[in-house]
Amino acid sequence: MIYTIVYGFTIGAILYFISIGLSLTFGTMRVINFAHTLTYTMGVYALITLVALFKGYFALVATLSIIVVIPISYVIERFIIRRLYGESLDYTFIATFAISLIGVDAIKWIWGVNPYPMSDPIGKYLMFWGLSLPIYRILIVMIAILLFLALNSFFKKTIVGKIVVAALEDKDGVRCLGINVDKYFSIVFVLGSALAALGGVLYAPISSIHPYMGLSILLLSFAVVIVGGMGNLNGTFLSAFSLGMVMAITARYWSQGAETMVFIVMAIVLIFRPIDI
Amino acid sequence: MNKAPASHANHLNANPMKEHGFIDFLVITGGFLLITPILSVHRVTDFMIFCIFVMSFDLMYGYMGRLSFGHLLFLGTGAYGSGLFIRYISGNPLLAILAGIAVAGLLGMLLGLIIVRTTGACFALINLAFNHIGFFLVLSPLRQITRGEDGFGVSASTLGFLNFSSRPIMFGFVLFCLLLVFYLLKRLTSSPFGIMLRSIKEDETRVRFLGYNTFLYKWLNFALAGSLAGLAGTLTALNYNYVNPNAMDVHSNVGVVFASLIGGAGTLYGALVGGVVYMVISNFLPIYIHRWEMFLGFSLLIITFRFRKGVWGYILSLWESGIKKRLLRRPTEEVANR
Numbered sequence: 001m002i003y004t005i006v007y008g009f010t011i012g013a014i015l016y017f018i019s020i021g022l023s024l025t026f027g028t029m030r031v032i033n034f035a036h037t038l039t040y041t042m043g044v045y046a047l048i049t050l051v052a053l054f055k056g057y058f059a060l061v062a063t064l065s066i067i068v069v070i071p072i073s074y075v076i077e078r079f080i081i082r083r084l085y086g087e088s089l090d091y092t093f094i095a096t097f098a099i100s101l102i103g104v105d106a107i108k109w110i111w112g113v114n115p116y117p118m119s120d121p122i123g124k125y126l127m128f129w130g131l132s133l134p135i136y137r138i139l140i141v142m143i144a145i146l147l148f149l150a151l152n153s154f155f156k157k158t159i160v161g162k163i164v165v166a167a168l169e170d171k172d173g174v175r176c177l178g179i180n181v182d183k184y185f186s187i188v189f190v191l192g193s194a195l196a197a198l199g200g201v202l203y204a205p206i207s208s209i210h211p212y213m214g215l216s217i218l219l220l221s222f223a224v225v226i227v228g229g230m231g232n233l234n235g236t237f238l239s240a241f242s243l244g245m246v247m248a249i250t251a252r253y254w255s256q257g258a259e260t261m262v263f264i265v266m267a268i269v270l271i272f273r274p275i276d277i
Numbered sequence: 278m279n280k281a282p283a284s285h286a287n288h289l290n291a292n293p294m295k296e297h298g299f300i301d302f303l304v305i306t307g308g309f310l311l312i313t314p315i316l317s318v319h320r321v322t323d324f325m326i327f328c329i330f331v332m333s334f335d336l337m338y339g340y341m342g343r344l345s346f347g348h349l350l351f352l353g354t355g356a357y358g359s360g361l362f363i364r365y366i367s368g369n370p371l372l373a374i375l376a377g378i379a380v381a382g383l384l385g386m387l388l389g390l391i392i393v394r395t396t397g398a399c400f401a402l403i404n405l406a407f408n409h410i411g412f413f414l415v416l417s418p419l420r421q422i423t424r425g426e427d428g429f430g431v432s433a434s435t436l437g438f439l440n441f442s443s444r445p446i447m448f449g450f451v452l453f454c455l456l457l458v459f460y461l462l463k464r465l466t467s468s469p470f471g472i473m474l475r476s477i478k479e480d481e482t483r484v485r486f487l488g489y490n491t492f493l494y495k496w497l498n499f500a501l502a503g504s505l506a507g508l509a510g511t512l513t514a515l516n517y518n519y520v521n522p523n524a525m526d527v528h529s530n531v532g533v534v535f536a537s538l539i540g541g542a543g544t545l546y547g548a549l550v551g552g553v554v555y556m557v558i559s560n561f562l563p564i565y566i567h568r569w570e571m572f573l574g575f576s577l578l579i580i581t582f583r584f585r586k587g588v589w590g591y592i593l594s595l596w597e598s599g600i601k602k603r604l605l606r607r608p609t610e611e612v613a614n615r
Contacts, residue, residue: 026398032398032401032402080578083582088397089344089397089398090338090342090344090397090401091581091585093344093346093398093401094344094534094538094577094580094581095577095578095581095582097531097577098573098574098575098577098578098581099574099578100574101531101570101571101573101574101577102570102571102574102575102578104570105568105570105571105574106571108570109568109571212528215528219402219405219406219409219527222402222405223406226399226402256413256417256418257413257417257418259409259413260409260410260413260414263406263407263409263410264410266403266406267391267403267406267407270391270394270395270399270403271391271394
């Protein structure tokens with residue numbers, strides 16, 4: 001049972017990393033960002049390329065691969081997403097989906113279709129009360145909680161964060177104050193993409209790596225965002241961890257049904273609380 | 278929006294509907310017969326089935342303005358419904374087709390109760406979620422019946438002259454279905470029901486404010502689009518003689534969205550043109566261009582930024598501007614002649 005809880009927290013942490021970016025982009029820009037799959041997968045592929053160069057320095061490699069993703073996401077924001085502000089949701093959805101198609105095909109071109117194997121970078125286990133828990137998973141959960149606290153203070157204490165929170169509430173109001181909202185939106189977008197890459201980098205060693213890996217996790221993150229509420233930061237945190245737990249508990253009894261159970265939960269939530277977006 | 282004057286004109290003439298419909302039938306039949314010698318009978322049958330599917334998608338996206346990213350669920354349900362009917366109950370192909378449509382329609386009614394409440398991105402995503410659930414159900418828990426990943430063969434028995442293993446007869450039957458669906462949708466979209474759908478697309482709040490029960494219309498339309506997709510599914514099963522979970526693979530949904538957009542959403546001819554263009558691209562492009570997904574992505578981007586009306590919309594607007602020029606020119610010429 002302890003294993004299940006640890007597993008659930010790990011999945012929840014990964015889902016949190018990925019869905020926070022989605023939630024922020026939706027809340028501020030009203031864009032459903034399918035290109036998140038691309039930034040997530042790019043992070044992972046940057047990681048496996050860099051791991052071959054610097055063996056043994058996982059933390060360094062992980063940081064580098066997140067930095068690699070930042071310019072890519074800036075380009076996407078500047079040339080595609082920025083033109084889509086105020087458009088109907090269908091077109092933003094289709095355009096970002098097209099970006100992810102292009103990006104994933106480029107990844108297939110460069111790295112090939114075959115899955116890459118990768119092992120746990122720490123590989124040690126924490127022993128207590130006769131249980132052996134992988135330290136790496138515990139580390140992921142710790143990072144998620146630290147990130148949650150850091151993001152909370154970022155949005156409450158710093159000027160940039162405050163402007164973003166204000167834009168989540170009322171975009172036009174912020175614009176009326178003479179603040180260039182677009183600049184802050186691109187910061188938010190790049191931040192979200194970097195967090196998706198962080199999620200990918202941390203999840204890669206304990207999952208399988210292939211060009212389409214982003215799609216299924218993105219669907220799960222959409223479920224998280226819908227359950228937690230679009231643009232609601234605390235709600236995203238809670239729903240990520242509770243849906244992670246749902247997945248872990250389902251997987252314990254019925255391993256194939258884990259992802260489906262998340263969607264069933266999402267459907268139930270949508271029945272009782274339809275969101276008009 | 279272009280339809281309104283046309284339907285108005287129909288009321289003025291004595292019996293124009295038949296003539297107009299007849300021209301449509303000639304154009305569609307002629308068009309598909311023309312491309313048959315270039316491609317092959319089997320391929321064109323496949324294209325026509327896909328066109329039926331695109332039209333059912335267009336009923337929801339083009340006319341009602343709800344983008345679904347999980348419409349393949351209904352195609353797959355139709356395919357499995359008719360396939361399982363043939364496998365376990367009876368080999369009669371017409372009954373199997375009816376069974377497939379009925380199952381997909383029932384699923385549409387059931388899911389519609391939930392899905393139709395949402396709009397925009399939520400609608401797309403919840404469809405995707407249900408498609409995922411359906412794919413999973415077929416793949417794993419219902420493995421005893423559906424034989425999981427392997428799928429199963431479908432061999433319908435011969436009914437009179439309807440021998441579905443013969444390619445020309447399959448072609449003719451699919452063409453008949455296509456024309457039937459086209460006629461049905463043409464009537465439907467120019468009826469008050471269709472006008473209601475387009476009004477919901479424009480502004481649902483106002484329609485509700487006028488006292489209409491928009492939920493009912495959306496629900497009916499969702500079920501109808503589902504059952505038409507189910508028809509496309511049954512025809513797919515009969516055409517390929519087997520069913521497997523790929524029929525409702527979540528990742529293939531982009532195809533129908535792309536087809537609908539490239540042809541021009543919101544017109545029936547647009548759906549036909551888009552279906553054929555997409556099928557030609559996806560069937561023949563991978564032979565010449567290895568990175569065809571990238572090509573698809575770039576063309577989707579171009580469509581969203583520059584070419585929103587699609588091929589058919591572009592042709593229509595060219596034609597209309599041509600007419601306008603002629604109409605504008607005529608009075609000036611008359612003045613000049615005087």
